[in-house]
Amino acid sequence: MADLEAAKINHDNHLLLDQPCLRLPYELLRKNFRSIHYPLEWDSTSVKNLLKETANGSLNGKTSPQDVVKNLDQMLVKMRGLKRKLTAAAEEEDRLYRQMDSRVAHLRELADLNTVDDVKYEAWSRQRLDRLLVDYMLRHGYDSSAIALADERGMRDLVDIDTFVVMSKIRQSLEGGSVQEALAWCNENKKELRKMQSNLEFMLRCQQYIEMMRTGSQTKMLEAIGHAKKHLTPFNETYPVEVSNMAGLLAYRPDTHLEPYASLYSASRWQKLAETFVEAHLKLLNLPMTPLLHIALSSGLSALKTPACHSTQAQVRSESQQDELQNGTTPTPTATASSSNHPHHRQHHHHHGTASLTTRVCPICSTELNALARNVRYAHHGKSRLLEHDLVLLPNGRVYGRARLDEYAAKSGLAAGQVKDLVTGEVVDVGELRKVFVT
Structure with missing residues (x-):
């Protein structure tokens, strides 16, 4: 009975681990909708207003035929541009729906299984292990290995390669000393980052300021002051200490040993920026920080x-x-x-x-x-129905039931008062056995 219960699949626990598999396409669908929603409204309104203005001007005789043709050309250009955006968004939406269908089918296979002894469960769990390995490699920047494994297993729709490749490129650019790619990403997700109260954009702007100050050039220092007024001063109420430190940086050179200015000039800030970006990226997509x-x-x-x-x-x-x-x-x-x-x-x-x-x-x-x-909790076993009765401890640390040891000793032809380890074959005197109590 205990074996049957142990072999039974707990579908709810499995789905806890597989939540990101379904969540990410949904989050990307929302992002795709937001990316086209405002351009669609803006361009549509602009074309409607221009069409109305042109029609009224043509009827009233205030707009010349040449201006009418010119306005019609402008409307055509805008509509063609909008069509390209809608086509790209539709293709991305189709790709994400295809991913969702594949992932739902993958999890449905688990729902049809009842025990881990089912031969289909081994194949399913192997595929899930491959997914976890791809996720791990993508998070740590091994993009080519992750893509090769996904292609070999034929599970591109079950993993999030494109999303993590973009994240990896921006992270590597930060580690290489460039903030441009990360700032562009912040601009694309400005509203969401503001709702999350993320300080990523502020830190990137601070790093731009620091790099200007690092040069020691009078021109760059004046440019840095203008940069601070435009991008750092608006955060004065939110991050007063950091803004104050940035202002104080004007009086110190990169070779200073006085804190916190020495740390601000430190090259290790680039790594911290990369980690902050990864954290913000994962949080934005509702993905766990841990692989x-x-x-x-x-x-x-x-x-x-x-x-x-x-x-x-x-x-x-x-x-x-x-x-x-x-x-x-x-x-x-x-x-x-x-x-x-x-x-x-x-x-x-x-x-x-x-x-x-x-x-x-x-x-x-x-x-x-x-x-x-190290930080994993100890297991809590409320009951154990798999322990043998009358457990004894051998000097080598192995634990067996006394009846099984006696039976094995008899089969091995040992002398009275001796038992034999079932695994190592070591012969032990009965007097060396110690009673084991399980609480």
């Missing part, structure tokens, strides 16, 4: 995490390095093994330099996942 792959991994890591995974790790590393120093060897900085009492890897722990063995056994203590698992 979906990390969210999926965290749930599994939580089920495996024990207090021993991190609580004694630093102490064991320090002791290991001290032993290596006493033996005349160089301490290993990558040793990440935790306490030898850790249930996941106690059987592999030796006293000298065997951290690599322990990290292979315990995923939480591995070099790759240790940092990710």
Whole structure:
């Protein structure tokens, strides 16, 4: 009964992870509508007014035939331009609807499955894993690898390549010392950023001011003052401290060590700007800040995490390095093994330099996942129906039911008073076994 319950698919929990898969096309549809809504109204109103003015002038004889023809040409140019905008918007809308259809069909496949033992679930979960990998690579700038994986798996409509590629280009431009692309993006999304109370545009304008001041040129400094009056002074009530610091920057050169001006001139501000842009971009599209792959991994890591995974790790590393120093060897900085009492890897722990063995056994203590698992909560198991009765602990840290050990010992032909580890084959005296109590 417990196995059947464990194998049953919880569709609601699955959909929690897959919400962004459906949300982003919807957000992009809204953005696409907003991008064409105002130009459509503006151009339509302009053409109607010009048509009305031309018709009235022609009837009253106030408009010459040459002016009528000229006005008609203007109206045709505007309508052709509007047609191009509407065509592009319609194509984008068709693409987004196609994405939504593919994603709904993908999630509908999950709705038709009931247990993880279904052979179709393995294929579906593999495709979802590929989606998570593409999402992770796109967020970290590995665009070509993400595109190659998406094309190989034939799932372009299930991932958001175009959106993240644009984000990656703007982020790289900021890291390279250019704010033009980011400012253009802010201008496109001005109203939404204002509703979010984002300070991205203000920070970009501040960086423009700083770069003008960095040159030390009298002409650039005068240009910087004009820039500050136009773009920074309007934010005086919202960011009074920052605006004051910008004003104070006039008295300091880039080689100053006085704070906060030294930090304002620091090259690390470009990286901070890039991170601020990524945060604003994801928030604007209602996407999580954390990669979906990390969210999926965290749930599994939580089920495996024990207090021993991190609580004694630093102490064991320090002791290991001290032993290596006493033996005349160089301490290993990558040793990440935790306490030898850790249930996941106690059987592999030796006293000298065997951290690599322990990290292979315990995923939480591995070099790759240790940092990710550090802030993950411990698993809370209200009930466990899968534990054997009369559990005992072997000296190597493995736990088995006593009946199973006795049965295996009898099959192995061991002497009375001895049992054998089912995995390692290690023979242990019964007197070395310790009773295990589960609370």
